[in-house]
Amino acid sequence: MxxxxxxxxxxxxxxxxxxxxxxxxxxxxxxxxxxxxxxxxxxxxxxxxxxxxxxxxxxxxxxxxxxxxxxxxxxxxxxxxxxxxxxxxxxxIDKMITLCVTLISAENNAPLFGASVYISNTNRGVISDDEGKFQLDNVPLNSFITISYLGFKSQQVPVESLFHEDGICKTIVLEESQEILNQVLITKFLTTGLQKLIDGSTVLNTEKFGILPGLTEPDILQSIQALPGVESVNESIANINVRGGTNDQNLILWDNIKMYHSGHFFGLISAYNPNLTNKVVVTKNGTSSEFSDGVSSTINMSTKDVLTHKLQGGLGVNLISADAFLEIPINKKLALHISGRRSFTDFITSPTYDNYFERSFQDSELTTNSDNISESNRSSEFFFYDYTAKLLFDLNENHKFRANIIGISNNLDYKENYTNNNNQTESKTSNLSQENIGLGTKWNAIWSDTFTTDFMAFYSKYNVDAIDYRVETDQKLTQSNEVLETGIKINTNLKLNTHLNLLNGYQFSEIGILNQTTVSAPSYDRTKKDVLLNHAVFSELEFNSNQTYVRFGVRANYFQKFAKFLIEPRLNLRQKLSNQFALKLQGEFKNQSATQIVDFQDDFLGVENRRWILANEQSIPISESKQASFGFEFNQNNLVLDIEAFFKKVEGITTSNQGFYNNLGFYNNFQYINATGSYEAKGVEFLINKTASTYSTWLSYTYSVNDYEFESFTPSKFPNNIDIRHSVSLAFNYNLLDNLEVSVGGIWRSGQPFTKPVNGNETIQDGSQTVVNYDTPNSDNLDNFMRLDASINYNFNVSNTIKGSLRAGVLNVLDRENTINRYYEVDPNDSESTVQIDNKSLGMTPNISLRVRF
The missing domain is CATH 3.55.50.30 (Phage tail protein beta-alpha-beta fold)
Known part of the structure; x- marks a missing residue:
């Protein structure tokens, strides 16, 4: 003791x-x-x-x-x-502390710029700056932070482990994800939430997305138009032209479901609600052999795929529509994600709606109907909605199941009141509805550290239906275009080593297309239905080291109806010459069996004039494309310089499928002649982009030459309808404060080609009809297109768990009147002369959105 x-x-x-x-x-x-x-x-x-x-x-x-x-x-x-x-x-105690952390890569100790950091089970978070640093204030000591960065393993770190009494910044090292060879090359591309992958594709993360000029929402299809080589010549969001291709030549996937419709308001608003979208990958060339059936580009959208353990969601409203979404945890293995959006334009109108309505329905029956029916006796009601739902089930860490549904709808009612021969007032209502419903399921299985499989199946149904009451002739015209496709796909991934991955797979699809027209007086019915079955096997080897990235694949397609094989090689190569410079080479063969045709004589109320059809290998061949591009990149201190030359040839096009929404098509002497040909686009894309933690600015320029070739025509070669020779985009984003951001930018491009009548001989007689006598096709151009847009975004906290944002945007700030299409008709008062008809772009269009997340 x-x-x-x-x-x-x-x-x-x-x-x-x-x-x-x-x-x-x-x-x-x-x-x-x-x-x-x-x-x-x-x-x-x-x-x-x-x-x-x-x-x-x-x-x-x-x-x-x-x-x-x-x-x-x-x-x-x-x-x-x-x-x-x-x-x-x-x-x-439950202390509140300030975190200061630096994120670096385990491979080379480089700072990770643009990583997402948020307090687990909350909506509070930040993005790491260009030095890889971030700071979070008032963080509960007993909480966790989640760090995610594309191409790297996500981490959940206890806040207590990051505490330092002297406020010294701790360092966290992130390891690259071994499952993803296709790593991030540029973390903040153009704006926050846009990233560029090493294979040249672009990823849009809608949850982290910053603002773009004129936008009040992270509109998926409008946002990707900021990329060089991606245009919309008629200002339609749904009509995206990639390197001179038409909109139907883009493969659009939503959680592996093939979609045939992409726009609300008949093209002006993206039909895909971004709030549950995790990422959008846009590929212009060098596509993975896993994908086909789109000869121009691939737009692959994926929704959030992680189970949430806390109820999360949000809602928003703008001057057109309102929407909401929820991420609902059911238990530790099961969750449900849902979203919905609906316009309120059938109840309340706004200046934004009025501008959209005027733009969408100009030159249709709603605005050009009979003079016998006054404006006071016409009325229209339009609304749209969309919804999505996703069920997530994790059986365990190695087996995950997903089920999806998506629905898109547009509905237009057009009512006419008139007085009959008995001096009685009658009314007739015409209707146009457009829908796309998709169902999909996926099973992801990890069998070992080196071998995984994915099994996917989908169902997609698109239909556009119209009931047109023609008052003057007391005639009822019913039209329908329906597409029904089902498919399955199996992918196997074998990781041979840390740098090498092997993909193999099989895909089967069955597609049926119906076109129907019925007339009441005189009685007439035309119905055509086609079905096509396609089998495909594909294989791809992907190699990625510090200096070299190579993806080489091949896809073999078999069309059962025609007993036809198509072999499609794919190549994607990027070679670093130094830490700053890299060369890139891409090439691909692709095919497409379903295309859209323009039918001016059989349109839907004059609003929708495109309908899907299937190849028949006679009058309508399977479209085939060959594309190659070569360029170089410079990347240093968040300054990116990208120059790329491209060449694309698409064969198997027809005169009927070369056109756009709202009557933009072959307005020349060939407009009613069915012929098969090709188009060839070649050009150069240039982009310079500088980003920092508080600003981002970019300038892009595209020069391209795009020509048709139809051997049966004279001349056989002439400019494409979307031959836009010069296109410039300039924008600047700046964070005025931590929670206040502005964006200003503009677009300038050459005018679209059009065809004039022959001077002095504007009309000719064709049988019993007088028609316009067109001159050499597409030999003239509209005036140059120019538009200036601006947006402002303010973020605020309603509470510790509820975040809000208020955005305002204006499209066409200068209210410039741009002509986006021009054609001619015979003057009803003088059969020897013509009338010029111009379609105009959107005028100055403001919009405001308010959004909250919890």
Missing amino acids: ENRKWIIYILICFIQLGFGQTNSEKVPLTEIIIAVENKFDVKFSYAHEDVVNVSIEQPDANFNLQQILSYLNRKTLLNFKTLDNRYITVSV
Whole structure:
């Protein structure tokens, strides 16, 4: 017993001696507590497990008791509280601290710019800056932060492990994801939420997406038009022209479901609600052999794929529509994600709606109907909606099941009142509806560290139906275009080593297309239905090292109806010459069996004049494309310079499928002649992009020459309908404050080609009809198109768990009147002359959106 007293005495003296010295070495907290108890005759009450692993530097020997307690409170994550003159309690508290962390790559210690960091189970988060640093204030000590970065393994880190009493920034090292060879090349491309992958494709992360000029929502299809080589010559969001291709030549996938319809308001608003979209990958060339059936580009949209353990969601409203989404955890293995959006334009109108309506329905029956029916006797009602739902089931870490549904709908009612021969007032309502419903399922299985499989199946149904009552002739015209496709796909991924991955797979699809027209008086019915079965096998080898990226694949397609094989090689190569410079080479063969035709004589109320048809290998061949591109990149200090030359040839096009929404098509002497030909597009894309933590600016320029070739025509070669020779896009984003961002930008491009009548001989007789006598096709151009747009975004916190944003945007700030199409008709008052008809772009169109997330 005596020996024990001496040991304690020596220990106390040793610790007290330490109080009087400058000693940076840490000692166990339990020893300091014992020393304080003996020196000041007090008792500490604490749980042994709370203090046993804590070590700190010794306090100053001259401190009194209160100073020591203050020192302990400051240096530890514990709460030291005096109960009375003798007893002191020690407890773990829920402190709020400030985090300062630097993120680096495990491979080369490079800072990770643009990583997403958020407090787990909340909506509070930040993006790491160009030095890889981030700071979060008022973070609960007992919480976790989640760090995610495309191409790297996500981490969930306890906040307590990042605490430092002196506020020193800690470093977290992220490891590359071994499952993803196609890593991020540029983390902040054009704006926050846009990233460029090493294979040249572009990823849009809608949840992290910043603002673009004129936009109030992260509209998926409008956002990708900021990329060089991606245009919409008639200003329609749904009509995207990639390197001179038509809109139907883009393969659009929503969670592996093939979609045949992409726009609300007949093209002006994207039909895909971005709030549950995780990423959108846009590929212009060098496509993976996994994909086909789109000779121009691939737009692959994926929704969130991670189970949430806390109810999350949001809602928003703008001057056109309102929407909401929810992420609902059912249990640890099951979750449901749902979203919905509906316009309120059938109840309330706004200046935004009025501009959209005028733009969408100009030159249709809604605005050009019989003079016998006055404006006061016409009325129209339009609305749209969309919805999505996704069921997520994780059987375990190695087997995950997903089921999806998506629905898109547009509905237009057009009512006419008129007086009949008995002097009675009657009314007739015409209707146009457009829908696309998709169902999909996926099973992802991890069989080992090196081998995984994906099994996918989908069903997609698109239909556009119109009932057109023609008052003057008392005639009812019913039209329908329906597409029904089902498909399955099996992918196997074998990781041969850390740099090499082998993809193999099989895909089967069955597509049926129905076109029907029925007339009441005189009685007439025309129905045509075609079905096509397609089998495909594909294989692809992907190699990625620090200097070289190569993806080489081949796809073999077999069309059962025609007993036809098509072999499609694919190549994607990127070679680094230095840390700043890289060369890239891409090429691909692709095919497409379903295309859209333009039918001016059999359109849907004059609003929708495109209908899907299937190849028959006679009058309508399977379209085939060959594309190659070569370029180089410079990337240093967040400055990107990208130059790429491309060549694309698409064979198997017809005169009937070369046109656009709202009567933009072959307005020349060939418009009613069915012929098969090709188009050839070649040009150069240039982009310079500078980003930083507070701003982003870019300038893109595209020069291209796009020509048709139809051997049966004279001349056989002439400019494409979408031959846009020069296109320039310039924009600037700036964070005025941490929560206030502005974006200003403009578009300038050459005018679209059109065909004039022969001067002095504008019309000719064709049988019993007088028609326009067109001159050489597409030999003239419209005036140049120019538009300036602006947006502003303000973020705010409603509470600790509810975030809000208020955005305002204006399209065409200068209210410039741009002509986007021109054609001619015979003058009804003078059969020897013509009338020029111009379709105009949107005028100045403001919009405001308010959104909250929880």
